[in-house]
């Protein structure tokens with residue numbers, strides 16, 4: 233229970249994301265291989281000089297063969313080093329993604345508000361991985377060698393050096409312009425893409441509502457208009473970048489022709505030998521081609537910078553989270569002390585000054601009209617939100633001091649909108665808990681009185697429930713959700729309207745399940761709009777407009793209400809329609 237597997241996710245402190253990337257030592261090797269590749273490529277111009285200036289004048293076949301063997305050997309080594317370099321880059325990129333993906337996933341889970349997953353961050357991480365193993369990165373790594381080529385060109389003749397320098401300057405200026413254009417528009421496009429993705433998720437998730445309400449064409453229209461908004465900056469940026477790229481290609485070819493023309497003139501003037509003419513053409517091409525490539529690559533670089541900024545942004549909350557000491561298993565003593573919760577400063581609090589206790593084996597039923605803050609209170613007690621002020625304690629420790637995964641093992645939470653993970657019934661009950669045991673799954677289902685219902689499904693516990701449990705009825709989903717809340721050693725049950733979709737039999741079964749949980753010593757806090765659960769409650773909390781109206785034994789709380797509006801809690805006949813506390817009113 234006290235052991236802890238830190239996994240790949242850092243447990244503490246503000247650490248730089250960069251410091252977490254594995255295999256940074258591989259970068260040293262990548263640079264070493266790059267140096268070797270670039271130095272070995274110099275063999276081509278030197279081979280040309282030797283062949284034209286020595287072999288042709290001396291007519292020595294042996295020298296030609298010797299030089300050719302050396303050049304071929306050098307180029308072979310260069311190809312091998314280049315392969316190693318690309319392999320290392322590709323492995324580094326995969327390691328980079330594997331290291332950061334768990335952090336981003338944790339950030340998506342922990343930082344998400346309901347229904348607001350952020351898969352986009354993982355897409356950005358994948359974009360970064362692709363970029364890291366792309367030709368753009370090798371061009372960037374090769375860039376520091378350009379001064380070496382330019383120096384050699386100056387050595388061959390100052391004119392060659394000047395032509396190369398002019399070309400590098402012009403292409404660099406175009407690259408910077410291209411980068412500026414791309415960066416601004418890519419940031420805009422990325423923001424719009426987030427909105428498009430969110431809209432698409434919403435339409436697909438609620439496709440049946442969209443279809444039933446006759447909104448299909450409207451949804452397509454709305455999506456396409458948002459998509460056009462997202463695409464237009466990309467198209468604008470691409471057009472400008474392509475124009476600059478075409479100009480860069482023209483500048484590069486013109487400079488290469490200029491270099492050949494200038495070289496021929498220098499040969500005619502006997503200032504250089506013909507070998508240096510060939511060598512300079514090769515070197516100028518070698519210098520200007522990567523620069524031209526970089527003009528288009530600036531766009532990829534801008535995208536990568538934007539992706540990196542988003543990844544850092546998303547990872548920040550996880551990186552600054554302090555490591556929590558694992559605490560002993562709780563007994564289920566819940567204390568809510570003057571809890572206030574508001575969203576945004578200056579807003580009216582959703583909950584104000586809520587205080588009550590729920591001891592082990594006790595059941596607190598929370599009632600109140602729609603919008604009173606009941607679900608929000610449950611979310612706070614489940615540790616999904618943090619109070620703006622006040623404290624919620626479990627066995628004396630404030631919830632924020634519990635390790636979230638450890639706390640989750642002891643808290644059975646059933647939200648109002650039962651969200652089941654897809655897969656089989658057994659998987660929906662056990663979730664992602666480690667070493668799920670069939671005995672525990674069946675025990676939880678029995679406790680939730682869902683066992684017989686599950687056995688009646690086509691493949692029992694192995695029935696595929698579809699995405700989000702879409703192949704189940706609302707009542708079946710609720711019972712399986714309840715079984716999930718009971719699964720394992722839960723010390724605190726937080727159930728939000730667990731009987732909302734239950735028939736009288738189901739409601740009776742729920743009452744027995746809660747009685748069993750109480751007998752086991754679990755503390756339970758249940759939100760309900762129906763009176764049945766009041767009959768087994770130890771205390772009742774009445775909320776209205778986020779304020780605590782009363783807290784005490786059921787009779788006392790119900791007596792505090794207007795008599796006309798309070799139905800007497802009674803045991804409902806098994807075949808009777810469940811009675812409902814009217815919504816939208818303070819008192820049932």
Ligand SMILES: Nc1ncnc2c1ncn2[C@@H]1O[C@H](COP(=O)(O)OP(=O)(O)OP(=O)(O)O)[C@@H](O)[C@H]1O
Nearest residue numbers: 345575582600601602603604605606607608609648
């Ligand atoms: N994330 C949020 N952002 C803004 N307002 C919120 C948020 N969550 C809840 N609220 C507001 O807080 C109030 C209380 O909501 P809550 O869902 O807790 O009420 P409730 O008592 O559970 O209602 P019901 O009985 O209908 O489920 C509502 O006015 C709601 O609009």
